[in-house]
Amino acid sequence: MTSPYAKELEVAQLAVQRAALLTKRVFHEKAKGTVSKDDKSPVTVGDFGAQALIISALQANFPADEIVAEEESAQLRADPSLRDQIWEHVRSTRLDDAASEEAVLGGAVKDAEAMLDLIGQGNSQGGARGRIWAIDPIDGTKGFLRGGQYAVCLALMVDGDVKVGVLGCPNLPVNDSAALTADIGANQTDDEGRGVIFSAVIGQGATSRPLGSGALAKGQKISMKPITDLSSASFCESVEAGHSNQSESAQIAQKLGITKPSVRMDSQAKYGSIARGAGDIYLRLPTSKTYQEKIWDHAAGDLIVREAGGQVTDTTGSRLDFSVGRTLASNRGVIAAPAAIHSQVIKVVQEVLGQK
Numbered sequence: 570m571t572s573p574y575a576k577e578l579e580v581a582q583l584a585v586q587r588a589a590l591l592t593k594r595v596f597h598e599k600a601k602g603t604v605s606k607d608d609k610s611p612v613t614v615g616d617f618g619a620q621a622l623i624i625s626a627l628q629a630n631f632p633a634d635e636i637v638a639e640e641e642s643a644q645l646r647a648d649p650s651l652r653d654q655i656w657e658h659v660r661s662t663r664l665d666d667a668a669s670e671e672a673v674l675g676g677a678v679k680d681a682e683a684m685l686d687l688i689g690q691g692n693s694q695g696g697a698r699g700r701i702w703a704i705d706p707i708d709g710t711k712g713f714l715r716g717g718q719y720a721v722c723l724a725l726m727v728d729g730d731v732k733v734g735v736l737g738c739p740n741l742p743v744n745d746s747a748a749l750t751a752d753i754g755a756n757q758t759d760d761e762g763r764g765v766i767f768s769a770v771i772g773q774g775a776t777s778r779p780l781g782s783g784a785l786a787k788g789q790k791i792s793m794k795p796i797t798d799l800s801s802a803s804f805c806e807s808v809e810a811g812h813s814n815q816s817e818s819a820q821i822a823q824k825l826g827i828t829k830p831s832v833r834m835d836s837q838a839k840y841g842s843i844a845r846g847a848g849d850i851y852l853r854l855p856t857s858k859t860y861q862e863k864i865w866d867h868a869a870g871d872l873i874v875r876e877a878g879g880q881v882t883d884t885t886g887s888r889l890d891f892s893v894g895r896t897l898a899s900n901r902g903v904i905a906a907p908a909a910i911h912s913q914v915i916k917v918v919q920e921v922l923g924q925k
């Protein structure tokens with residue numbers, strides 16, 4: 570008997586792998602100097618291109634499913650030159666394993682118009698009913714632009730619950746036991762030793778495998794690091810101070826007895842990193858009263874960490890609720906930690922944030 574969600578997992582992994590390959594090609598083109606350093610278009614081209622390729626794979630396999638994706642296509646219809654740049658990448662990005670690509674992901678996107686139609690399919694409002702995919706084609710936009718960490722993210726929710734999560738992290742070390750760092754070394758165009766894909770299916774654990782561009786290698790189980798002594802713990806948070814309150818996180822760390830400075834890393838690569846035990850805790854503390862976290866920024870990472878033995882909640886200790894629309898409107902911030910110490914972390918978070 571095949572395990573539940575086997576087909577969804579296979580499609581999601583290969584779709585993320587292909588989309589990640591597109592983003593890498595776009596980045597390398599930028600690094601070669603064919604676009605100027607301040608030009609934001611690489612992220613636009615990468616974002617739309619990756620989204621088109623992922624939606625194409627989902628529609629070929631699960632045509633009845635809804636899709637929540639970060640990007641909207643309206644902007645592209647008014648900008649033919651941008652559309653053509655994106656189409657060039659969508660048309661030409663192929664996995665080395667062409668047979669699997671076609672068999673699993675379906676045929677190529679027909680033309681630029683078909684590509685725009687696909688991009689526009691990510692407009693579901695989300696909610697508590699049915700099968701809904703959440704896509705963030707390039708999470709960690711800032712990281713992508715500076716040649717740092719970013720992630721291609723895809724998750725399936727069924728009746729508001731995340732069932733499958735896949736994160737492609739082109740710039741994280743392949744090696745699960747590599748130290749927790751956002752640094753990718755001096756030579757930013759050399760892929761050696763980098764590129765990992767994290768996956769999880771509900772009730773089946775979490776895995777990592779090399780991202781590559783050929784046949785997907787067999788995954789290995791990952792799990793969070795067992796931790797008893799918080800003084801040796803390491804925690805990660807956003808690079809962007811506007812995304813997470815870094816002075817409150819420093820206070821929390823100090824109260825918990827954590828001695829190491831935080832590791833600042835863009836994107837859901839943080840979830841993958843703690844899930845494989847490279848780090849222990851991920852703190853995301855609200856910087857404003859009004860910002861609502863987006864479901865595509867958290868769905869895959871939430872499941873991967875929980876399946877690796879962690880707990881993921883908001884700052885009040887409630888589970889993230891993916892059933893209320895395109896945002897996590899019922900939650901505030903994110904606290905992810907190994908199950909054994911999660912309540913201890915929440916207690917200190919509440920002391921510092923003044924919540925009772």
Ligand SMILES: Nc1ncnc2c1ncn2[C@@H]1O[C@H](COP(=O)(O)O)[C@@H](OP(=O)(O)O)[C@H]1O
Binds near residue numbers: 836856
């Ligand atoms: N004020 C805010 N608070 C928290 N997250 C925010 C934010 N403004 C934007 N973001 C989200 O933070 C994500 C990046 O998270 P991180 O800081 O962990 O790298 C962004 O995803 P994109 O990069 O896909 O736009 C964006 O959706």
Ligand SMILES: [Mg+2]
Binds near residue numbers: 705707709865866
């Ligand atoms: Mg994002």
